Every structure is written in C-alpha cells, then in structure tokens.
Amino acid sequence: MLTREGCRARQERFRQRLAAGGLSGAVISAPRDIYYFTGLLAEGQWSLLYLPVEGRSWLATWTEEGAPLVDDRLLYDWHVLYTINPDNHRRLAETVKKAATGTRGGRLGYQRESLTFALANALSESAAPDQWVEVDETLQELQRCKDPDEIDCIRRATAAVLAGYERAAAVIRPGVREIDVLTECQQAAQRRTGAVHHYGGDFQSGAFGGPARDRVIEAGELYIIDAQADVDGYWCDNSRTWVVGGEPTPLQREVHAHIAAVLRAVPQMIRPGESRSQFWRALDARIREHPHL
Numbered sequence: 001m002l003t004r005e006g007c008r009a010r011q012e013r014f015r016q017r018l019a020a021g022g023l024s025g026a027v028i029s030a031p032r033d034i035y036y037f038t039g040l041l042a043e044g045q046w047s048l049l050y051l052p053v054e055g056r057s058w059l060a061t062w063t064e065e066g067a068p069l070v071d072d073r074l075l076y077d078w079h080v081l082y083t084i085n086p087d088n089h090r091r092l093a094e095t096v097k098k099a100a101t102g103t104r105g106g107r108l109g110y111q112r113e114s115l116t117f118a119l120a121n122a123l124s125e126s127a128a129p130d131q132w133v134e135v136d137e138t139l140q141e142l143q144r145c146k147d148p149d150e151i152d153c154i155r156r157a158t159a160a161v162l163a164g165y166e167r168a169a170a171v172i173r174p175g176v177r178e179i180d181v182l183t184e185c186q187q188a189a190q191r192r193t194g195a196v197h198h199y200g201g202d203f204q205s206g207a208f209g210g211p212a213r214d215r216v217i218e219a220g221e222l223y224i225i226d227a228q229a230d231v232d233g234y235w236c237d238n239s240r241t242w243v244v245g246g247e248p249t250p251l252q253r254e255v256h257a258h259i260a261a262v263l264r265a266v267p268q269m270i271r272p273g274e275s276r277s278q279f280w281r282a283l284d285a286r287i288r289e290h291p292h293l
Helices: 004-020 031-038 088-102 117-126 136-143 148-171 178-193 250-269 276-287
Strands: 025-028 048-052 058-061 072-075 107-110 131-134 198-202 222-231 234-243
Touching (some): 004 025, 004 031, 004 136, 048 088, 058 088, 148 222, 178 222
Parallel strands (some): 025 107, 107 131
Antiparallel strands (some): 025 048, 198 222
C-alpha cells in the first residue's frame, strides 16, 4: 500500500501547484486519486477529499478503516446492519455541505471527470467558491513520475501477473478448459501476493482476446494470455503466448526474437522531453521492420 511519507510528498507537490495557479485548494473525488494523496483506498462507496493550500484538510467518507493522511475524517452512515443504504451519495453530499462551510470563497480546484452534480452543488451552497478550476491535467502531470511507494505497488502487481504465467506454463495442454487455466492463474497470483485482488484479462485460446470460456483448448493453437492484476491500487498488464501441445514454428520464433529485440531497445529509445506519440511512432517503425509485421 501507499505510505504516509509518499502521500505527504504528493500532497505537498500538489499544494505547490495549486498555490502557483492562485487556487485556495481543491476537492478530489476520484477514489484512486484520493488514495494517491491519503493512502486510503475506499472504492466501495462515495468519498470526497478537500486539500487546501493552507489550513486543515478533510476527507468525507464511509469507512473507518485505515489511517488516511488528512487532518479530519468525517463519516456518514453507509449501511443498516451491513445492508447498504440506497442514498449514500445524498448522505455524502450532506456531510460535505457541513464540512465545507468554513472554506468560503477563493478559486477551488475540482476534477472535471469525476465530481458529481450533487457534490458540486453542496460545495457551491456551503463553500461558495469564486471560481471553479479544473485540475485533471495537473494531476495527470504529477502522476507521470512515480514515487518509491508507488513503484513498490507496481512491483507487487507485476509479481502477481508473473506468478499467473508461471502457473499457466504448467497447466496449458490440449484438453484443458480455458476457464480452468484462468482459475489456476488467479489462485497463483493471489498466493504470490497473499491478498485478495483483481486478476483477469484475455484468456481465449486460438483467438485474439476475450474472456475465458468453457471450451477445451486444442493442440496447435496459439494461446495468447493478456493478464492484468490490480494490487494495492496499481495495475500490471502484459501478455504471454504459448503454442498448445507443441513447439513454435521457425517463423514464430523469428517474430518473437524480433519483438524481444525491440523491447530490449526501449530504454535507449526513450528520450526526455519527447512526446508519447513520437515515441510510439518510432517504436511502431521498429516493429514493422520485420516483413511479416
């Protein structure tokens, strides 16, 4: 999971960007971005984070779990005997309205892609910002560079995916069902991490993508697995290919060697300041140097 030290550093960088833009603070509504700043991954119900340039931060949320890096945590009742209330978004809006009363005026940052009308309305009535300012692009820029605790999360997600592939190599053979390959890989991934988390992806044999089916895989098929794992709020997504019950053809080996060489060249191809589209065009050109691609 993300660390308090990492969250504190990310909050400070964000506050500096807000201050440079003349903002008094920002509200963060996307659950993964709330996690990015506080270390609390609370995706089950609605939450809202307020980060001021100066003053006390608060998080209005549904869960008492964890230790989020905020000055105040404000809770709303999300269940009755663990039956989920049907109006939790309204409950959060009421909590936000009370919390924001002391933060009136100023230019307030918000997430264009995730702030709902009800929450924006609650903030408008209580905080009455002078101006709403989108901060989505600012967050995207900050998140391009990863902190050590983020890299640790990515490594755990990668370990989960690789554990799945180790198991896939052991169980893929003619006569096995695709759904059984997926189940074996899921178990291996979660055993490796010691946690319950998402693991899935494309698990159709003899096809280019698609979920696992109740179908027996056949000898000679190419089994392309594109697996993903979501561990501690960070994803890994990569692919592996097997020849079911046999060996790759000379052409398949040749194409594999070409692609592997292109991937090994990636660290030397990446240049600071170059756009992602420029990098992709250069990478695509290298791939297409092979006559069959």
